[in-house]
Amino acid sequence: MDQRLIQAAIVVIGVPGVLIGYVVLAERLLGLFEERRRARIRPWIWIAPAVLFLVVFLVYPTFNTIVLSFQDKAGQAFVGLANYEYFFSNSDTLVSLRNTVLWVVLMTLGVVGLGLVIAILVDRVRYESIAKSVIFVPLAISFVAASIIWTFMYQFRAPGSTQTGTLNAVLGLVGLGPEAFIQTAPFNNVFLIIVGIWMWTGFAMVILSAGLKGISTELLEAARVDGANELQVFRGIIFPLLLPTIFVVGTTIVITALKSFDVIYTMTSGNFDTSVIAFQMYKEMFTAGHLGRASAVAIVLLVTIIPFMAHNIRRFREQEAIR
Amino acid sequence: MTALPRAAGDARRPIWSRLGLHVALLVIMAIWLIPTLALFVNSFRPAADVSASGWWTALAPPWDFTLANYEHVLARQGLGEAFINSLFITIPATVISVMVAAIAAYAFAWMDFPFRNVLFVIVVGLLVVPLQSTLIPVLRLLASTGIAGSYLAVWLAHTGYGLPFAVYLLRNYMGGLPKEVFESAAIDGANPMVAFFRLALPMSVPVLASLAIFQFLFIWNDLLVSLIYIGATQSQNLPMTVVVANLVSSLGGETHFLTAAAFLTMALPLVVFLALQRYFVRGITGGAVKG
Numbered sequence: 250m251d252q253r254l255i256q257a258a259i260v261v262i263g264v265p266g267v268l269i270g271y272v273v274l275a276e277r278l279l280g281l282f283e284e285r286r287r288a289r290i291r292p293w294i295w296i297a298p299a300v301l302f303l304v305v306f307l308v309y310p311t312f313n314t315i316v317l318s319f320q321d322k323a324g325q326a327f328v329g330l331a332n333y334e335y336f337f338s339n340s341d342t343l344v345s346l347r348n349t350v351l352w353v354v355l356m357t358l359g360v361v362g363l364g365l366v367i368a369i370l371v372d373r374v375r376y377e378s379i380a381k382s383v384i385f386v387p388l389a390i391s392f393v394a395a396s397i398i399w400t401f402m403y404q405f406r407a408p409g410s411t412q413t414g415t416l417n418a419v420l421g422l423v424g425l426g427p428e429a430f431i432q433t434a435p436f437n438n439v440f441l442i443i444v445g446i447w448m449w450t451g452f453a454m455v456i457l458s459a460g461l462k463g464i465s466t467e468l469l470e471a472a473r474v475d476g477a478n479e480l481q482v483f484r485g486i487i488f489p490l491l492l493p494t495i496f497v498v499g500t501t502i503v504i505t506a507l508k509s510f511d512v513i514y515t516m517t518s519g520n521f522d523t524s525v526i527a528f529q530m531y532k533e534m535f536t537a538g539h540l541g542r543a544s545a546v547a548i549v550l551l552v553t554i555i556p557f558m559a560h561n562i563r564r565f566r567e568q569e570a571i572r
Numbered sequence: 573m574t575a576l577p578r579a580a581g582d583a584r585r586p587i588w589s590r591l592g593l594h595v596a597l598l599v600i601m602a603i604w605l606i607p608t609l610a611l612f613v614n615s616f617r618p619a620a621d622v623s624a625s626g627w628w629t630a631l632a633p634p635w636d637f638t639l640a641n642y643e644h645v646l647a648r649q650g651l652g653e654a655f656i657n658s659l660f661i662t663i664p665a666t667v668i669s670v671m672v673a674a675i676a677a678y679a680f681a682w683m684d685f686p687f688r689n690v691l692f693v694i695v696v697g698l699l700v701v702p703l704q705s706t707l708i709p710v711l712r713l714l715a716s717t718g719i720a721g722s723y724l725a726v727w728l729a730h731t732g733y734g735l736p737f738a739v740y741l742l743r744n745y746m747g748g749l750p751k752e753v754f755e756s757a758a759i760d761g762a763n764p765m766v767a768f769f770r771l772a773l774p775m776s777v778p779v780l781a782s783l784a785i786f787q788f789l790f791i792w793n794d795l796l797v798s799l800i801y802i803g804a805t806q807s808q809n810l811p812m813t814v815v816v817a818n819l820v821s822s823l824g825g826e827t828h829f830l831t832a833a834a835f836l837t838m839a840l841p842l843v844v845f846l847a848l849q850r851y852f853v854r855g856i857t858g859g860a861v862k863g
Contacts, residue, residue, distance in 0.1 A: 251659050272675060289685070291764060292679045299735055303694075307733070310705070310713075314706065365656060383605055384604050386846075389852070398611045402628050413627075511813075520686040543708060547708075
């Protein structure tokens with residue numbers, strides 16, 4: 250305990266010190282050169298630490314994983330496409346692929362749709378900031394905590410006994426249930442995805458709400474004075490103007506959904522046909538100990554993300570052109 | 573977040589439509605609050621009650637609340653230790669990534685060098701690279717250097733994984749600072765280092781705060797990085813998320829302890845979030861609207 254405290258204190262005080270020292274020392278050394286040379290070398294010194302981290306933890310490992318995905322269990326001999334063939338023929342991984350598609354589609358629709366509805370509703374009331382905070386809070390907690398919260402919501406007891414789970418108690422009130430929400434495939438996937446929606450809707454709401462504030466009040470009022478009803482205002486003005494923002498939010502949620510792992514790890518450990526590809530990778534890595542197959546799963550995940558990466562870069566370029 | 577209602581047509585609209593709006597919003601707010609409230613109430617109930625009846629029965633007298641669940645998980649399930657581990661992992665990792673990112677972001681924003689745009693486009697691309705595609709090589713690297721399982725391993729890993737977002741957010745903000753400030757500083761003979769420490773950093777305090785909060789919550793809430801790089805071998809170093817996630821399977825029938833465990837992991841993020849919501853929201857909108 251004491252040793253850890255010292256270690257952490259050294260890092261918290263030492264790292265900024267070292268980094269500042271690095272910049273100052275580099276500046277001293279640069280003083281030996283003429284001004285033009287200085288300006289040419291300095292930027293490389295400043296970006297070097299970040300580039301080093303990015304290369305060591307992201308760039309090099311990703312390329313290494315690509316190579317591993319063509320190798321055998323221990324990463325020693327090349328096996329061609331065998332690991333990918335396994336991925337697309339094994340029933341377990343195919344179920345996980347299906348579930349990931351479910352996560353992406355349902356979570357994105359749910360988060361963006363609810364986020365939009367709530368952003369529009371809270372815009373019209375005086376308790377807007379409180380309402381927003383309530384929706385937004387789940388984003389601050391971990392997926393692990395959210396999973397436990399919802400484990401209790403979904404709790405199931407055998408028919409006839411007292412239902413202690415909130416949802417089954419509500420179902421009981423209207424004479425239905427009880428449902429084994431988490432154990433019954435394939436709908437258990439939907440109930441896990443609801444945890445993701447519950448957490449991320451606040452994210453969509455905050456961003457869409459900021460976009461909504463950017464739409465001119467005069468424009469909306471002019472449409473209303475001309476006799477447009479609220480639905481027409483939404484379809485004709487709000488939705489088209491918010492579409493670029495909706496797209497940005499949607500992209501973020503798609504990527505989050507593709508990478509979903511924590512909820513499955515905590516709530517079902519991948520049982521009851523709830524595995525997703527990110528969890529499948531973990532399973533191949535630790536339970537099966539098959540580096541090749543685990544890498545192939547990771548690369549499948551990476552490949553599905555590449556279109557979004559390309560889109561991000563294109564959009565970034567467009568923005569830079571405007572700047 | 574302003575509290576002013578903007579739909580100016582409100583006064584003309586029939587009262588039942590306003591009522592519908594309030595009811596809809598209150599129902600949504602209830603749906604968002606009840607799951608957390610349920611956990612919170614259950615975490616203070618005696619074990620026997622939790623398994624015998626729903627959390628709502630505890631709201632009516634006789635009130636019978638206890639701290640036993642918290643005492644149990646803190647003392648017997650190692651949650652107290654894990655809480656400290658989480659702090660030891662999160663704070664240094666946040667400090668390292670914010671510092672490294674600030675220096676690089678300034679260079680990307682205000683210095684001229686070949687391949688600057690290409691390099692920054694690579695950073696933008698790295699924003700979405702899934703952790704999964706790096707796990708095996710990084711774990712091997714950490715193992716071969718002998719630091720796998722240590723705090724250092726997760727500090728470095730979190731810094732690496734957090735940097736694309738950090739550099740991106742800071743560079744966008746620093747790039748938006750007024751050009752004249754840096755130009756006149758240069759005319760006055762200030763070199764870029766002085767401009768960075770005296771001008772750019774102080775002017776970027778709001779975005780640095782957003783980033784620090786964002787990184788703090790991100791690292792505190794992380795499961796995967798610690799699960800893989802600390803793992804079972806050095807389980808005394810594991811943060812709360814991993815310990816609590818593993819409790820789900822190991823506790824079996826004693827699920828009432830989970831309520832207290834989950835609430836302990838949420839406590840600090842909730843405090844940070846409620847106290848600094850403004851910065852948190854700004855970090856998110858700044859990263860995503862522009863991103």
